[in-house]
Amino acid sequence: MNKRTAMFSAAAVVTLSGLLAGLAGTGAFAATKPVAKHAAKHAAIPNGGTLVQTVPSSFGVNFIPLLDSSAYNQNVTGLMFDPILTINANNQLIGDIVQKWWFSKNLKTTYFKINPNAKWSNGIHVTSKDVELGVDWLASQSYNNKDNGAYNYIVSSIVGAQKPLPDGTTPSGFKIISPTEFSITQTTVDPTNLGSNLQFITPLPTFILGKIPMSKWSTSAFNKQPTIGDGPFTITQIVPNQSVTMKANPYYVFGKPHIAFNIWKVVSPDVVSGDLVSGQVSIAAVHATDFNKLKNAPGLATNVTPQNSYDFLGWRLNNAVYGKEFSNVKFRQAVEYALNRPALVQALDKGYATVVNGPFPSANSYADKALANSYKYNPTLANKLLNEAGFKIGKNGWRTTPGGRPFTPTLTYASGDSLLQTQAEFMKQFMNAVHINLKLNAPISFEQQLNELNNDTNGKQPIQGFLEAWNLGSGPQDPRGLWLSNATFNTTTQDWTQPVSVLKQNDKLLAEQASAAAYNPAYRQRVLNQWQQLWNTQLPTNNTISDDLLTVYSNKLHGVVFSPYGTLFIYKWYLTK
């Protein structure tokens, strides 16, 4: 969980089975089935108790949803405010505040029906007006020009919301049909929009925030301690920089949670293991070393779940010194064969990780399973590919560039993480074993690494090879955000400067997986597989491993739904004595 590099939400796409269910008018089943199951179990399950979860460092006090970009704040707002749709452990869209959804014939308009059980924590029903306020907020000038504005993308596909609107103005693509029904019309047909964007629209209480000008929301008392929410828990106490105590919402859409109180507590990662043993913390993710120590500790249970994230070794293909060499696909293929990734799994994660061969880790529901066995460790083949590419071995035992220059690429990595240091040293050994004289740069701050990666249009920054990681976050995936040839990451951070023909094919496939035909899940998966195979051949980055999420929790805690997308459905969790 506390991965060493960028933590971010990745581009998400709609889960097509959910969409098709909506198209066929059966979306309600997706939402009601778990509720019914939950209700049946409800009687037998004990209620009460206090759950203590942790965050590693202090957080700000802005609790209006999406106003703050801090992941730690979102832990709190995520329990206080439910969005219109959510995902299940299989990465499929399911109902939340919205119970049913269906599409117009031209697929541009989506109709939504609010769950009749959706209420605010004071018992007032959630209405289309509340959803409208959530949309207006993200589209407003106050949110976009004064406040963070980072989540404008959620509504930017709605007709009329392409530019920030005066506060309180509703985009023309949003229509209220009735207090429990509304529709959203988007500018283009795009099966990924519901899952990657609209899903996150969060209703806001009009009876409170509707009375406060949006320009004053960030300084309002409601932002500092919201009194009302539609999520499973509501805030009862905030101790600044230390903890947020929340109590179960009796009017929660899926029934009152079994656990009476949830506490988010700031706990240094250094002491989390001890706190788990002493019972001061109920559940936390830990590193493999601690995990093995805690596996047999009394009173604790453990869980290993693959994560939707991966580490990678990147090369600046536009680098002024070695860009031409890095751009040779045979070089990157050779590197992939030279990396002993199973050894990395053992050394870095004590076996709790898997090798990654494509743009999706194997835990991701869209991963092409056919790629699982590609690029097995084979230094002989790596040497052969390097020889074929013209990287000759000189008298000193090191390879030269095809032009005959000494080939001494450098590897940059972020400071502050001993595991990253170990990973870098492994990379050096792997490269040295195939006669590439890779040198390690002194570690630099993550901010400096970002800065150098993002300001390198002329390829003169010192970064040549670098270690990074992606966390693809929760929700269905839309690879366009990362991998379109003109996506920010490919023009700045990473590189996809392949031959034009490859780029065209890449962009064509990515467009195709988001076309009207891709409303058919089998079709979309087929296209995504083709794209993953192209990616696997071209290797714009050398992906390495995906760490498992290692969770340790009290054996009194039950019902936790572990998934590659996080722990889900907290209202189902319960504590025994």
Add this chain to the structure above:
Amino acid sequence: MASYIVRRLLGLIPTLFVITVIVFLLMHAMPGNAFMALVYNPKVKDPAALIARLEAQNGLNQPLYIQYFDWLRNVFQGNLGMSQSLNEPVSQAIGQALPNTLLLAVTAEVIILLVSIPIGVLQANRANKGFDITTSFIAVLFYSIPGFVFALILLLFFSFKWNILPSTGTVTPGVSYSGSLGDHIIHLVLPAMALALPSLAYYTRLTRGNTLQVIVADFVRTAKAKGLRTPRILFRHVLRNAIIPLVTQFGFDIGGLFGGAIILEEIFTWPGMGELSINATLSHDYPLILGSTLVFAVTVLIGNLIADILLAVSDPRIRYD
């Protein structure tokens, strides 16, 4: 004395100016800023534009000297700016953190003085005897162990194994006694002990040394000849003279304890200035870095001033006028 204090206070201004200029320049020498991580959200359609807008809103697109003087002007108006990572006023963040650090530092200082002075005096009175040798050994042992090691040892036994004291924070959330005096005290015990123990050893040695020098003075012999009881001689006559260097040290230690608290606050998740400063630095939150630096600098300088004043108060031979 009053004019001396005023002169010293006025003398702080150029020192603070230089400190903030240095920190400001070093801070901006680090590449990147608090908004750079937004680039890593692929959902943001145009991260460069968003970052540029946020930088402009926060004045980061201005030349450095303008940024600095804008900050300085705001400081003189009582405005330390907005924290870019916490999205709240810097003064508010510091206002929440500073009392916690002060409480920790003052408690540690009280523990140090209450324990070390009597032990040091008694050691001197029984120099080279069993009590002196034993407590001196313990003192040297404590002095050689860093505070964070004490922190981990204390946590291991009192929190993790025996579970009698909490490991983190200043209050217990979600209970009826949350925030009560007792609740605060049980949270304070471990971090204050971890902060105090190494210094406690130092103060004990200092008191012992000073007392040994005073204990052979003529006035002590006279007191003994007059038949005064040993405790009265030690704690009334000897201690008043032996304590003068300690008082000076106390003033200097205010800044030292603030610095020492940084690591311990991180271990105990104590929401003070240390944790705030570390988070500010890691997130390149310029206004928060400058604000917390200012507080640290003022504390150290005021500590030095207090040391000088206490010295004058405790030693009538010293006059500043």
